[in-house]
Amino acid sequence: MGKRKNFMRHNYQFVDNLLVNDATFIDYLERFKKVALSVFEWVNLPKSMNAMWLEKCLYYNGQASLLKDKRFGFINTNCCTNGDLNIYGLPVNLNCYSFGYDSNRKLYTGLIEGLTDAQKEQREFYECILVQNNWDRTPTAGSMELFALRLYEAERTADVNIKAQKTPVLLLVDETQRLTMENMYSQYDGNKPFIFGDKKNLNPDSLRSIKTEAPFIADKIIDYKKEIWNEALTFLGINNIMVDKKERLITDEANSNNELINLNLQSYLAPRQEACRQFNEKFGLTGTDKEISVRVRSDLHNIIKNAQSIVNDYKKLDDIDNQINTEGGVE
Numbered sequence: 001m002g003k004r005k006n007f008m009r010h011n012y013q014f015v016d017n018l019l020v021n022d023a024t025f026i027d028y029l030e031r032f033k034k035v036a037l038s039v040f041e042w043v044n045l046p047k048s049m050n051a052m053w054l055e056k057c058l059y060y061n062g063q064a065s066l067l068k069d070k071r072f073g074f075i076n077t078n079c080c081t082n083g084d085l086n087i088y089g090l091p092v093n094l095n096c097y098s099f100g101y102d103s104n105r106k107l108y109t110g111l112i113e114g115l116t117d118a119q120k121e122q123r124e125f126y127e128c129i130l131v132q133n134n135w136d137r138t139p140t141a142g143s144m145e146l147f148a149l150r151l152y153e154a155e156r157t158a159d160v161n162i163k164a165q166k167t168p169v170l171l172l173v174d175e176t177q178r179l180t181m182e183n184m185y186s187q188y189d190g191n192k193p194f195i196f197g198d199k200k201n202l203n204p205d206s207l208r209s210i211k212t213e214a215p216f217i218a219d220k221i222i223d224y225k226k227e228i229w230n231e232a233l234t235f236l237g238i239n240n241i242m243v244d245k246k247e248r249l250i251t252d253e254a255n256s257n258n259e260l261i262n263l264n265l266q267s268y269l270a271p272r273q274e275a276c277r278q279f280n281e282k283f284g285l286t287g288t289d290k291e292i293s294v295r296v297r298s299d300l301h302n303i304i305k306n307a308q309s310i311v312n313d314y315k316k317l318d319d320i321d322n323q324i325n326t327e328g329g330v331e
Contacts, residue, residue: 028147028148029148031148037052040272043294046290057077058133059139059141062132063080065079065094067128076131077097078097106123107127132274132275147231154224161217237269238261
């Protein structure tokens, strides 16, 4: 019976660890998702459309659709390829779907020459605009899961390493001495400067400290986590210049990082802007006050500006260092 209780207790601990593992992974994944869904701001969308649902479709599915429905008006839905591809590798037909909604549509191409007004009006309700998360139409979610997995592994490794630093006191005594040792330990735990014991009945060798001899590396793991987080932000096109107090940021490295961030950002922004252009073109909104657009959120622009100022500040510091080295001081 005792063995079974021990097995059950250890099994519960194992399950608890699994729950913590899952919770840690999900926590990081949710953090990444919130950031990814907040990068872009859709401007002037019709009230019947939902920007957050549009970004969620792109995040999980890599593509979405903009269309006009006879019942709902302008809407945005999830979509999937339904049939052949055109000469540019884009789907000819799309199945536009959402909760309680399903419609097969033709891909809008902008080719309307030779069509009558009646045909143009009819196409308004059987075509749709394809919105792409990137030019490959790949979801963001899969990459975020990989980054979250790496952070989860690092976090749990740090937890194990920190626990390994514990050095509990081990008291090896007979049952007859247990109460005496408990009283002595209470004095020790209470920070009493002097503890008296009976030398005839107390064996000093009974006091032991359990040490795992595990090196403390949690601080290095924290730095590693920062690198993963910054790598994920770079992947999303978000400026993340982090300056270590021990090292100065080299101007060329900062500029190179900015270029990579901008390229990644454009890989997401350009397909969205193209969808806006097609939408405005199809429904005659170009140049009007109803024209839709998409842009990077203003706070992200501020981050980029701050990063640029950081680069300039460190360039000044490098110039000062050079002056000190050549002249022996600063005027």
